[in-house]
Amino acid sequence: MPAAKQLLRWALLLSAWAGVCAYNLASESGAFVQPLGWPAPVYRFQDNPGTAAGRELGRRLFYEPALSRDSSISCASCHSPAMAFTHADHRVSHGMAGRLGTRNAPGLFNLAWATSFQWDGGVNHLEMQPLNPLTHPAEMDMALPPLLVRLNASGAYRGRFYRAFADSVVTTPRLLKALAQFTVSLESANSRYDKYVRHEPGGEFSDLELNGLRLFRANCASCHREPLFTNNGFANNGLLPDSIYNDQGRATITGRAADCYQFRVPTLRNIELTSPYMHDGRFQRLRDVLRHYTTGIHTGPTLAAELRKPLVLNGDEQKDVLAFLLTLTDRDFLTNSAYQYPPSE
Amino acid sequence: MVLFLDIFNFFLLAARLLMSTSEGPGRPSGLVLRVEPVFGAAPLVLNSPTYQTGKLNKLAISRLRFYLTTVVLRYADGRTYAEPASHHLIDTDPEAMASLTVALPGAPAGKLRYLTFSVGVDSAANVAGALGGDLDPARGMYWAWHSGYVNAKLEGSAPQLATPHHEFAYHIGGFRAPFNTRRTMTLAVPASIATGGRLVLRADVARWLDALPIAQLADVQIPNAAAMTVADACSRMFYLYEPPVHAGR
Numbered sequence: 001m002p003a004a005k006q007l008l009r010w011a012l013l014l015s016a017w018a019g020v021c022a023y024n025l026a027s028e029s030g031a032f033v034q035p036l037g038w039p040a041p042v043y044r045f046q047d048n049p050g051t052a053a054g055r056e057l058g059r060r061l062f063y064e065p066a067l068s069r070d071s072s073i074s075c076a077s078c079h080s081p082a083m084a085f086t087h088a089d090h091r092v093s094h095g096m097a098g099r100l101g102t103r104n105a106p107g108l109f110n111l112a113w114a115t116s117f118q119w120d121g122g123v124n125h126l127e128m129q130p131l132n133p134l135t136h137p138a139e140m141d142m143a144l145p146p147l148l149v150r151l152n153a154s155g156a157y158r159g160r161f162y163r164a165f166a167d168s169v170v171t172t173p174r175l176l177k178a179l180a181q182f183t184v185s186l187e188s189a190n191s192r193y194d195k196y197v198r199h200e201p202g203g204e205f206s207d208l209e210l211n212g213l214r215l216f217r218a219n220c221a222s223c224h225r226e227p228l229f230t231n232n233g234f235a236n237n238g239l240l241p242d243s244i245y246n247d248q249g250r251a252t253i254t255g256r257a258a259d260c261y262q263f264r265v266p267t268l269r270n271i272e273l274t275s276p277y278m279h280d281g282r283f284q285r286l287r288d289v290l291r292h293y294t295t296g297i298h299t300g301p302t303l304a305a306e307l308r309k310p311l312v313l314n315g316d317e318q319k320d321v322l323a324f325l326l327t328l329t330d331r332d333f334l335t336n337s338a339y340q341y342p343p344s345e
Numbered sequence: 346m347v348l349f350l351d352i353f354n355f356f357l358l359a360a361r362l363l364m365s366t367s368e369g370p371g372r373p374s375g376l377v378l379r380v381e382p383v384f385g386a387a388p389l390v391l392n393s394p395t396y397q398t399g400k401l402n403k404l405a406i407s408r409l410r411f412y413l414t415t416v417v418l419r420y421a422d423g424r425t426y427a428e429p430a431s432h433h434l435i436d437t438d439p440e441a442m443a444s445l446t447v448a449l450p451g452a453p454a455g456k457l458r459y460l461t462f463s464v465g466v467d468s469a470a471n472v473a474g475a476l477g478g479d480l481d482p483a484r485g486m487y488w489a490w491h492s493g494y495v496n497a498k499l500e501g502s503a504p505q506l507a508t509p510h511h512e513f514a515y516h517i518g519g520f521r522a523p524f525n526t527r528r529t530m531t532l533a534v535p536a537s538i539a540t541g542g543r544l545v546l547r548a549d550v551a552r553w554l555d556a557l558p559i560a561q562l563a564d565v566q567i568p569n570a571a572a573m574t575v576a577d578a579c580s581r582m583f584y585l586y587e588p589p590v591h592a593g594r
Contacts (some may be wrong), residue, residue: 047474124492125473130484131489144483172483176475253491255569 028252030055030338032112034196035189038227043110043126043184050181053163055267058182059342061175062162066150068140075133076177078105081339084185085109085268090092091281102245104281106266107274109188109333119263119279122253127173129179144172151175156345187229188269188333197227211317212324219311220294220321223265223304229328234262235304238297242280249279260302272329288326290318374454377543378447381586382409382437385551389437394502398554401503405419406550408487409437411480411497411579413447414463415529421456421539432466434479434486435548443479457534457586460544464579465496465527471520472527491567493518496526497579499553510562515575519568526572528580545586553582 032050034041061067062075079085085108117123123132133139134147151157151170162168164178193213195203205213217222225231234250237293241247241261250259263279277283283292292313296301313321333339369454382389384406394405413435416428428449436443470480473492486495495518502505520525538544556578566573 006521044474118490122491123489124472125474128487128489128492131487135489148483171477172481173475173477176482180474255567 031184032185033187035187035191035194035227038189039072039113043112043186045112048177048180050185051164052179054165054178054343055185055338057160057164058178058180058185059339060157061179061199062182063341066154067134067142067147069142073140075130075299076341078133078139079108082273082334083107083340084188084273084334086274091276102247102278104276107270108183109186109269110228110267111186112184113228113232116264119247120249121234123262126184127176129183130176130179139341148172186333186339188317190332191209191269191286192327193324193329194227194330206323208320208323209327212320212322215313215317216324219313220268222306224268229268230265232329233265234259235265236261236263236300236302238292238299238303238307239278239282240298241300242282245280247279258302261300263304268325270330270333271330272326273334286322287318290321295320349369355571360430366408372453372502373451374542375448375450376452378449378542379545380413380435380445380447380548381545382445382548382550385549388514389548389550391437391439396427396551399559401505401559404503406437406499406501408498409462409548409550410441410443411435411548412466412486415461416447416449416529417461418452418457419459419461420453421458424453424455427451432470432479434484438581445486454542455540457539459531460534460546460585461529461531462546463527463529465518465576466494466520467527468520468525470494484530488518493520493568496576499579500552504533506560506563507526513559513563514566515579516566516581517572517576519572521568524568524570524572526568526576528576530580530583532585534585537587537590538585547584547586549582549584551582553579556581 030050030052032041045276063081063105063171065071065074065077067074076085078087078090080088080090087105106119111117111126114126116122117126117129118132123129131144134142148170150317151161157170158168160172161174161178164181167174192203192205195201196205197203215228223235224231224235236249237319239261246343248260248265250262251257253259271277271286275284275286277286283289290313291309294313295310296312297307299308357551389409391409392405392407394403396402396404396406398404402514411434413433416433418426420426426449428447428451433447434443435445437445466480470476475482480494482489486498487493488495495516497517498515500512500514502510506513517526532546534544546549557575562571562575565575
């Protein structure tokens with residue numbers, strides 16, 4: 001049967017090709033990996049296929065102070081790798097010359113699954129996010145045209161752009177795509193919780209942690225949904241509106257009163273390291289957060305339905321939830337050498 | 346399998362033959378679309394406080410920029426030509442990198458009937474991530490805090506305006522319902538200019554401003570209901586210019 005033979009030959013060829021692709025993906029350090037059981041990523045990798053050279057360039061740029069007008073701060077100044085890429089101990093971010101921002105810098109990881117960015121969801125694409133800190137006067141205060149001139153004047157950067165894009169000219173899309181290749185590669189999926197879910201060694205939970213997980217699923221998971229610990233939605237979780245900035249959150253983007261004081265549901269992965277908490281960094285400790293959810297809810301017109309009835313968690317139960325939250329820390333992520341300050345060339 | 350490939354080749358050959366014999370009216374001969382910013386009958390000169398509209402006089406225009414996109418030509422014989430990747434940043438500033446001329450080298454020759462185009466960037470490009478060329482965010486027509494392109498900008502001042510520095514500013518953008526501010530227009534091509542291979546598209550700022558209560562609506566820079574009103578007014582400024590026919594014809 002020649003037809004069947006042909007078919008077989010094609011099938012073999014195809015599977016060999018797929019095998020090569022899979023091998024390439026797996027072998028390259030820092031390349032995107034789809035964790036088992038996770039939803040498909042939202043980021044369109046086909047529009048910006050990552051390469052080792054592209055990610056390396058993105059990493060250089062991420063740690064590059066020359067991206068700010070006076071060459072004083074880099075992306076990493078506000079997104080520190082040791083703190084899961086948040087701004088350690090800063091309620092709201094500090095930019096150039098100590099100028100204050102109005103919001104707390106979120107951690108940067110698992111961005112491939114995010115459907116919008118920033119606390120108000122105003123940014124619709126990971127590649128466009130850096131335009132905000134770059135051009136904001138309180139942050140890096142650097143307009144794109146002079147930044148492109150600066151990078152094009154650097155032989156080292158022209159070489160790196162050549163390796164990443166087969167063309168040494170630095171353009172806006174290449175700059176933004178390189179940064180995105182790096183930021184989208186920041187994946188955190190190997191915490192103790194992940195090992196517990198995958199039934200792997202190292203994933204053993206104590207009774208307290210198990211009870212914490214149970215309580216978490218009952219009280220928190222409608223918004224902080226596994227496995228990403230966010231449902232990518234927006235909610236008012238009962239914070240008293242802050243009096244300094246009166247940040248209206250989602251409503252600043254949609255203009256709808258119903259969205260007032262709604263903020264993007266943040267992930268809780270690596271939450272142990274990302275203090276201070278909430279969009280304005282108002283809580284220093286996780287204990288304060290649990291106290292907020294149990295006894296501190298401010299009832300406004302846009303408060304989330306789940307939180308209208310106070311959450312009842314006694315002291316021991318709060319400790320258990322806390323113990324569970326600490327299992328979300330991913331040491332492999334924090335120490336991954338592909339994410340750290342780049343070695344000198 | 347072999348048979349299948351042969352059939353495929355046959356079609357390729359046939360297509361090539363067809364294309365090579367299509368000399369005549371369908372062949373591309375190109376068309377140039379020239380945008381001419383004017384204020385009433387006069388060419389628009391930036392920062393010249395000499396214009397008048399409604400109750401305002403000594404009006405100066407300091408900026409006029411917009412995205413001219415999805416250009417489509419319709420011919421008298423029913424054919425259409427749609428420019429591929431049709432995004433053009435039009436900027437009145439003589440020092441700007443943008444050009445006022447849109448070249449359509451792929452447009453076929455023939456008698457034109459309609460010109461269709463949009464002011465504003467389509468929603469696909471608004472969610473596509475980092476783009477280059479005229480859609481480069483470095484061109485100053487992109488909102489970083491609220492992702493999306495600014496479709497059109499018009500700025501100016503008049504002494505009678507009770508605003509800071511007597512200025513008004515329209516930055517019109519937004520690509521999502523209910524505030525999709527992109528506008529699409531179809532203009533009939535007058536017979537006298539339908540075959541010349543060149544169209545002059547006038548953008549008359551006076552018509553844009555005449556349609557608006559500037560004093561009450563001096564600052565619109567986010568996607569909202571007011572932006573929809575200003576976008577409607579903007580779409581009224583376009584017409585195809587017909588050179589006057591000289592006496593003694």
